[in-house]
Amino acid sequence: MTTVAAVGTYLPPWGSARGRVLGPDEDAVTLAVAAARAALEQATPAGSATAPDVRRVVFVTRELPLLVGGNAAALLAGIGLPDDVPVVEQVGGGPAVFDTLGGAEAGTLVIGVDAAESGPVGAAAALLSDGAGVGVEPIGRIVRSLPVHSRENGGGPRDYSDARLERERGVGVAIERLELTDKPVVVAGLPAKQARALCAGVPPTLPTTGASAALFALAALAEVGAGGLVLAVEQGSATALRVDGVPAVRRDSPALLAPEKLTRTPGPDIAISLAAYERAFDAKLRWDAGKCDACGTLALPPRRRCLNCGSEDGWSLTPLPRTGEVYTVVTVHVPVPGLPTPYSLAIVQLDGVDVRALVKVTGAPAGTVQIGDRGRLVLRRVAVRSGIPDYGYALYPDAATAADAGEGAVR
Structure with a gap:
């Protein structure tokens, strides 16, 4: 058993x-x-x-x-x-x-x-x-x-x-x-x-x-x-x-929303660069920042040269918080092949660290998220490039999450 x-x-x-x-x-x-x-x-x-x-x-x-x-x-x-x-x-x-x-x-x-x-x-x-x-x-x-x-x-x-x-x-x-x-x-x-x-x-x-x-x-x-x-x-x-x-x-179990009416623009999608895909994979999908080995400054994505102390001695990946607050937000309506529009982009101030991340907004209609809203970072498919799913993180606003009646619901 x-x-x-x-x-x-x-x-x-x-x-x-x-x-x-x-x-x-x-x-x-x-x-x-x-x-x-x-x-x-x-x-x-x-x-x-x-x-x-x-x-x-x-x-x-x-x-x-x-x-x-x-x-x-x-x-x-x-x-x-x-x-x-x-x-x-x-x-x-x-x-x-x-x-x-x-x-x-x-x-x-x-x-x-x-x-x-x-x-x-x-x-x-x-x-x-x-x-x-x-x-x-x-x-x-x-x-x-x-x-x-x-x-x-x-x-x-x-x-x-x-x-x-x-x-x-x-x-x-x-x-x-x-x-x-x-x-x-x-x-x-x-x-x-x-x-x-x-x-x-x-x-x-x-x-x-x-x-x-x-x-x-x-x-x-x-x-x-x-x-x-x-x-x-x-x-x-x-x-x-x-x-x-x-x-x-x-x-x-979020609250039920009617599917958005999105516009899909015909045309060639943005092609994938497998070299760039490989370099960013661990940091992007594990939601890790580069921590400077010399001074401890965090950078997302990791940088070869630390912007704080100028060191090029190296860095180590360190997990980032998965919650934060919207610092600023914009809604994009410009049609781009491969990206359904409209969609919202937010700069999120992560909790407890001096890091701001630029991410798409998910789980809420475009244009509904405001400065000061809080949310959690969740894995999403940001694009499909050359037939390959390209994953990254998106902000799931707290206001979009319904408290499920059962014990242990994610809120």
């Missing part, structure tokens, strides 16, 4: 009653980072400066941004993990997440992400531990093929659109073959109406139906108020887990 120390969830602010959708600066990696950081913050004891020990990361999604070149480096940097932590990038849905969760060792961080442009989207992460937490025991799994929804390599999605076939010959047969002795309390991977028909009582409605739904189902046990049998299904496959309690959950 494995032990889940904490669960973290993330939902983008944009969407409608039908579900959340990706923001213009989000993808599977940025969603994964947000959920993982929520889980690690929840697993960190109050007042402790020591982060939980993560020895392995499993990243499950069907929307990997880079199929060649990998996403592991950006994922580790955004979460704040060392670059020697092994990462498994797996294409899969809810059953694949539960398969991993049921057999992983302590120190494994399991992340499930749904990031299809058609939505609904979201991400959730669970940290396994050999200490305190709730036990998770695999009950059974069935792997079958019924590709009602499919996408071939290099092609677009295909939908057979036969709900009865999927229900009766897909999920229905898989559940029968599991031979469960009692009804699940939460089912991931099905529309709410179908899930209610399978559950004991009235289960919580989950915001997604793919890979992240399995971990949203664990988080939903807090609403049920007890553990029990949890089921993840996908077309013809199913995996069942028994959870012996309610996991500790931290939710990063």
